[in-house]
Amino acid sequence: MALSYNARKKWALVVLLVGLPVYILAALWLVSLFERPNMLVEFGIYLGLGIIWALPFRFLFKGIGQADPDARD
Secondary structure, eight states: OOOOHHHHHHHHHHIIIIIHHHHHHHHHHHHHTSOOOOHHHHHHHHHHHHHHHHGGGHHHHTTTTSOOTTOOO
16 A cells, blocks of 8 residues: 555654664664774765665655645645
8 A cells, every 4th residue: 555645754754753863873883882993984884874774765755855746736
C-alpha cells in the first residue's frame, strides 16, 4: 500500500526529528568502540554510515519538497 503525500510528509518529519538523532548517537557509539582511526578514515566511516542511513528512506523523502500532487487548484 502506497502512502499518501500527507502521510509521507508526516513520517519524514518523524524520521528526521526522532530517527536521525538516534542514528547519529548509535553511529558515534559504534565508532567509539574502536581505537580512533586517522581523520580521513573516520570521515569515510561517518560518510558511509550517513549513506547507509538514507538508503532505506529515499522513497519516503522523494517529492516531499514539491507541491501536493493530489491537491486541487
